[in-house]
Amino acid sequence: MTERLYESNAYDVAFDARVTEVRAGEGVSFVTLDRTLFFPEEGGQSCDRGTLAGFPVTDVQIKGGEIVHTVQGSVLPGTEVHGEIDWEYRFRNMQMHSGEHVFSGLVFRLFGYSNVGFHLSENSATMDYNGKLTADDIEMLEERANRIITEGHAIRAWYPSKEELAALSYRSKKEIDGPVRLVEIEGTDLCACCVPHLRNTSEIGFLKIISFENYKGGVRLQYRCGLRALDHYRDCLSLLTAAGRLLSAKQEDIPAAIERVQEEAKNLAFRLSEAVRMEIADKIRRQYEADSRNDSSNGNALFVFHAEPGLLRFAMDEARKHYSGICVILIPQEGGRVRYLMEGSEQVSELQNGLRERFGAKGGGAKGSVSGSTEASEEQLRGFFSEQGIG
Numbered sequence: 001m002t003e004r005l006y007e008s009n010a011y012d013v014a015f016d017a018r019v020t021e022v023r024a025g026e027g028v029s030f031v032t033l034d035r036t037l038f039f040p041e042e043g044g045q046s047c048d049r050g051t052l053a054g055f056p057v058t059d060v061q062i063k064g065g066e067i068v069h070t071v072q073g074s075v076l077p078g079t080e081v082h083g084e085i086d087w088e089y090r091f092r093n094m095q096m097h098s099g100e101h102v103f104s105g106l107v108f109r110l111f112g113y114s115n116v117g118f119h120l121s122e123n124s125a126t127m128d129y130n131g132k133l134t135a136d137d138i139e140m141l142e143e144r145a146n147r148i149i150t151e152g153h154a155i156r157a158w159y160p161s162k163e164e165l166a167a168l169s170y171r172s173k174k175e176i177d178g179p180v181r182l183v184e185i186e187g188t189d190l191c192a193c194c195v196p197h198l199r200n201t202s203e204i205g206f207l208k209i210i211s212f213e214n215y216k217g218g219v220r221l222q223y224r225c226g227l228r229a230l231d232h233y234r235d236c237l238s239l240l241t242a243a244g245r246l247l248s249a250k251q252e253d254i255p256a257a258i259e260r261v262q263e264e265a266k267n268l269a270f271r272l273s274e275a276v277r278m279e280i281a282d283k284i285r286r287q288y289e290a291d292s293r294n295d296s297s298n299g300n301a302l303f304v305f306h307a308e309p310g311l312l313r314f315a316m317d318e319a320r321k322h323y324s325g326i327c328v329i330l331i332p333q334e335g336g337r338v339r340y341l342m343e344g345s346e347q348v349s350e351l352q353n354g355l356r357e358r359f360g361a362k363g364g365g366a367k368g369s370v371s372g373s374t375e376a377s378e379e380q381l382r383g384f385f386s387e388q389g390i391g
């Protein structure tokens with residue numbers, strides 16, 4: 001069994017150990033030591049990083065009771081090696097992890113919910129509870145957790161004797177085989193845990209819940225502590241600064257500025273839609289005047305508009321103000337499909353049959369009004385309708 005130096009020396013950065021076993025992998029060695037400061041991936045928390053014999057350690061896992069280090073280099077069995085952990089990474093994890101104990105202890109004491117899931121890695125930091133919490137509950141818990149943090153409670157980890165353990169009431173995520181390691185936050189919480197901890201809650205610095213969602217009948221919280229909370233705060237401020245710059249607004253005026261932009265966009269969309277309608281009506285009227293002058297109108301008409309398909313109805317109503325025969329409106333869509341509307345005679349049902357047979361058009365309607373769509377091109381459709389005396 002590898003001696004777990006990180007359990008009693010959570011603040012040590014360097015150590016020396018003897019290599020007990022080496023297995024070769026592709027470009028890496030899987031190294032077992034007689035003792036290690038490297039915390040392996042366990043309890044939902046990602047492993048420590050660092051170097052062993054000068055080579056980067058990229059993974060640390062527990063296999064058959066031993067702690068196996070994935071080392072980017074070659075190490076010989078039986079030799080003494082020097083190891084160093086990435087202290088910055090370890091310390092941030094200790095801040096995040098100790099913060100979780102403070103928060104979960106409070107949730108248990110005030111709501112009776114257990115912490116049933118915990119994930120801590122570079123990309124995620126979540127705590128799951130087997131009961132629901134409201135936004136108000138979470139704000140209250142966050143407030144109290146930060147008070148405990150600033151009060152500076154001592155944190156202690158130890159292996160109690162069987163007798164001592166039997167007399168204690170503590171939180172635990174799972175049934176534990178073998179010796180139980182307890183982590184106590186003085187006057188606040190007692191929990192079984194295998195992970196390195198801070199010495200005092202004041203070192204957590206700050207705890208912030210970022211978001212929460214319903215999860216498996218309970219709740220999942222995203223959170224940050226200490227230096228990672230500071231990183232998150234900086235990221236949020238950068239976003240606000242960027243948004244403020246884009247909107248030419250002070251941070252506190254950003255919501256009002258966004259409302260203003262939305263309102264302007266809505267007005268513009270409305271004015272654009274009015275302009276398009278006027279253009280459609282104008283084009284139809286001018287076409288009709290030209291047809292009347294040339295005496296080329298047989299009462300039928302076909303129009304093509306590059307506009308929203310929602311304007312088919314409007315264009316048809318405008319066309320039928322002038323033309324007494326069959327009116328066809330085509331609106332080509334992005335991606336090649338053409339939407340159409342045909343009205344003015346019962347004969348449009350026959351036209352629809354023709355479009356279906358020749359172009360596989362889809363659609364339908366009744367009583368002299370048929371709408372549909374087809375993949376035929378505008379030219380093909382103009383040709384088809386021209387044969388029917390429409391165009």
Ligand SMILES: [Zn+2]
Nearest residue numbers: 183193194195
């Ligand atoms: Zn813990």
